[in-house]
Amino acid sequence: MKPAPFEYHAPASLDEAVALLATLDNAKVIAGGQSLVAMMNFRYAMPDHLIDLGNIASLSGLHFDAQILRIGSMTRQREIEFSAALANKVPLLKAALAHVGHRQTRNRGTLGGSLAHADPAAELPTVCLALDAEIEIVGAAGARVVPMRDFTNGFMTTALGYDEILVAVHIRPWRLGHGYSFQEYARRHGDFAVAGAAVLLDANHDGVIERASVALCGVADRPIRRDEAETALVGQVLDESIIARVASLAGDVEATGDIHGDATYRRHLARVLTTRALREASSRMTTKKRETA
Amino acid sequence: MTTTHSISVNINGQTYARVVEARMTLADFLRHEIGLTGTHLGCEHGVCGACTVLIDGRSARSCLTFAVQMNGRTLTTVEGLNVAVGLSPLQQAFQEHHGLQCGFCTSGMLMTLTELLSDNPDPTEQEVREVLTGHLCRCTGYAGPVRAALAAAEHLKGIKGAA
16 A cells, blocks of 8 residues: 655754644654554555654764763664674663564664654563663653653553654663673564563672563563562572572563463463573673672 | 655666655655666565665665655665676576575565675675565575575675685
C-alpha cells in the first residue's frame, strides 16, 4: 500500500520544528522513519503534516562530559553501534543494537525514534530503562527532562505531549569493568523480540554485587524494571542458586499474551533470558578493586 | 494537501531533477519516475529487503524513505554496479556460486553486500550472514549468496594485491 497524502516540512532548526508542531493540525515528527513510514504505507498512520528532523544538525551526535553521556535523538543507530567510545563506556547499548532490526534499518533508524515509537518489544527503550537514562524533551512550553521510568506510559505511548520533540538521551555510564548482557528471543534474527532481558551488574573486589539492574522487554505493554530481582542481587556473590532465585523473581510478572506467545510462555522466556543474561553479565564483570572508595 | 517538491538527486553518477509528491517513496520514485526497475519492491514495509539501495554509500530500504528526503543526496542502485563491460566481481560471483534463482531479492542483496565489502574487504561468513538477515530469499536458502559474497571478497583482495 501507499501512504495517504501529506504535507512535508524539513525545518533547519529545532525552534522552527517546535513552532511547526505547535501550529499544524495532525502533524507527526519523522526521525529515521524505519517504523513510521511502514505504518504510513499501511495507513495505520495518516498524518496531514510530516515534520522531518533530518536537517537539524544539533540533534545528532554523542557528547561526553565528566559524568553524563548525551546522545542526540537523531543519532543513527549505526553510529551508536560502531562508536568505540560507547562500546567502552556503555557496552550494553552495542550488545542490544545487534538485535535491533538489520544493518539496512540501523543505517537510518535513530535512538530517539525508537524511544518515541515505544514498541513494547523494542530493545533500545529497555536498555535506556536499565541504564536509568533521562529523556530531554523540548516543546512549545519549554524544555524538561523525564526519567526513563516515567517516559513510557503504556503500549506505544510515551510522556511526549503532542507539541513536544524528544531531543536527547542522557546516560550515566557505570563503572568501567561492570558486567552487562542483553538476551532476547525472536523467531528470526532481527525480528521483533518475543521477549528480552537486559542486565547490568557491578561488584566489589570480593565479588559481592553492589549494584544491579534488570529490565525486560516484550512481556508487558512497556519495558519494565524488575526491582525485586535487583534487590535480591545486591549483597550476594552470584552462584547458580542465586541466579535461579533472581530469574524466578524477574519472571514473576503479569505478562501480556498475543499470537506470538501467551503470558505463561512470556514469563518462562523472562526467566530463561534473565538467567542467561545474569550468567553472561557475571562472566564479563571485572571484579578488580574499585578505583574510588 | 498534495503539495509537490522540486528535488535534485544524484543516481549512479547522473543528476536527476524532478518534481515529486511528498508521499512518493524512494522505491516508487526510482522505478516509476527514473525508470530504474532493477530496484524491486516486495513487502513495502521494510521487512523483505528487495528494495535496498545505497544512500550516500549506506544501505537503506527505499520503501521506508520518501523521495523528497533525498534532495541533494547521492544514491546507488543495482544499475550502478555494472562495470564498463559485463558484471561486477560481486555480480559475477553470484552467477558462479548460484547466488540467485528467481532473482527478485538479488538486487537488494547486491547493494547490502557492496556496502559490506567496501566497509570490510575481508568479512567472515558470520558477518556476511548477519547483514543478509535483512533480506528474504525463498529460492536459495542463503547458502549460494553467502558463498558468492565470500568468493567476491577473495577475488577483490586478489585484484587489490596485484595492483
